[in-house]
Amino acid sequence: MTKPNDYVLGQSECAARRLAIQDIHFADVSEKLLDELALRPNDRVVEFGCGAGSFSKRILRRLGKGGVLVGIDSGEGLLKQAESSLADLGPARFEPVLADVAKLGDWLDGADVVTARIMLHHIPMVELVLGRLRAALKPGTRVGFLEPDFRTPLGRLAYLEATGRPGLAPLRVWAFAINQLYLAIRISPECGATLARTLAAAGYQNVREHWSETRSGPETVENMLMFYDEVRERLVSLGILTAAEIAEQQRLLRALNVEGLPPAWGIYRVTCEV
Numbered sequence: 001m002t003k004p005n006d007y008v009l010g011q012s013e014c015a016a017r018r019l020a021i022q023d024i025h026f027a028d029v030s031e032k033l034l035d036e037l038a039l040r041p042n043d044r045v046v047e048f049g050c051g052a053g054s055f056s057k058r059i060l061r062r063l064g065k066g067g068v069l070v071g072i073d074s075g076e077g078l079l080k081q082a083e084s085s086l087a088d089l090g091p092a093r094f095e096p097v098l099a100d101v102a103k104l105g106d107w108l109d110g111a112d113v114v115t116a117r118i119m120l121h122h123i124p125m126v127e128l129v130l131g132r133l134r135a136a137l138k139p140g141t142r143v144g145f146l147e148p149d150f151r152t153p154l155g156r157l158a159y160l161e162a163t164g165r166p167g168l169a170p171l172r173v174w175a176f177a178i179n180q181l182y183l184a185i186r187i188s189p190e191c192g193a194t195l196a197r198t199l200a201a202a203g204y205q206n207v208r209e210h211w212s213e214t215r216s217g218p219e220t221v222e223n224m225l226m227f228y229d230e231v232r233e234r235l236v237s238l239g240i241l242t243a244a245e246i247a248e249q250q251r252l253l254r255a256l257n258v259e260g261l262p263p264a265w266g267i268y269r270v271t272c273e274v
């Protein structure tokens with residue numbers, strides 16, 4: 001069984017670079033989520049799975065002197081990188097906490113806002129955590145999440161591939177690999193699809209859901225290449241792809257003309273209140 005702190009992707013500077021590329025990919029939707037959460041200067045914001053801090057930076061920019069961002073992460077390497085890159089950002093304070101989000105802790109006390117970007121799917125059966133989270137928060141807490149969708153765009157990709165664009169295969173294979181990997185280690189790759197209903201069932205108020213696709217650009221392809229580098233051994237040991245197949249997929253990705261590539265990722269944006 002996967003331990004909660006066995007984050008499947010990396011902890012290195014390379015992993016932090018992949019997350020920074022992801023931040024560019026998700027820039028617009030990240031700002032929209034923060035608009036919807038209506039951050040106030042003195043808010044105490046708790047961010048689940050802050051990683052190396054690229055979404056945290058966007059949050060901190062919206063807080064004032066009395067504001068606090070509590071960044072929770074179970075990965076020491078990424079959390080340290082967040083701490084050093086956010087230390088002097090000011091005027092709000094960044095408080096890093098090394099913890100497993102799924103266990104919920106006293107770091108939630110007094111939260112005005114709870115948020116996470118591209119993180120919830122790393123928690124096995126995350127629905128249980130979301131239900132318990134509501135019980136731990138004060139009434140009125142604003143809650144908002146971004147979650148990836150690696151599956152819906154496959155409908156279009158498969159159609160295009162079947163009707164004259166075989167060159168799109170590496171996008172399909174990448175989506176297949178990431179889904180298979182997350183399923184094999186029993187995390188929740190499609191929790192975004194049912195997130196709004198989960199939150200409503202847990203009794204959160206005013207649940208709003210939005211879905212959009214993200215443009216495929218050079219950073220999308222670079223993210224895919226880096227994903228293969230980070231999880232190569234795991235994909236091989238789980239029998240998802242061989243090392244030779246991964247090398248071939250990386251070659252095909254590098255050869256892609258990014259102009260006119262269809263989206264390979266969707267994203268769910270869900271907000272609500274306690």
Ligand SMILES: C[S@@+](CC[C@H](N)C(=O)[O-])C[C@H]1O[C@@H](n2cnc3c(N)ncnc32)[C@H](O)[C@@H]1O
Nearest residue numbers: 004007019049050051073074075100101117122
């Ligand atoms: C895909 S990264 C996203 C990082 C960041 N939210 C961003 O958007 O740049 C997921 C992060 O969640 C963290 N994580 C995964 N499972 C966790 C858990 N159970 N508790 C706390 N952090 C966790 C990982 O260490 C990693 O930093």
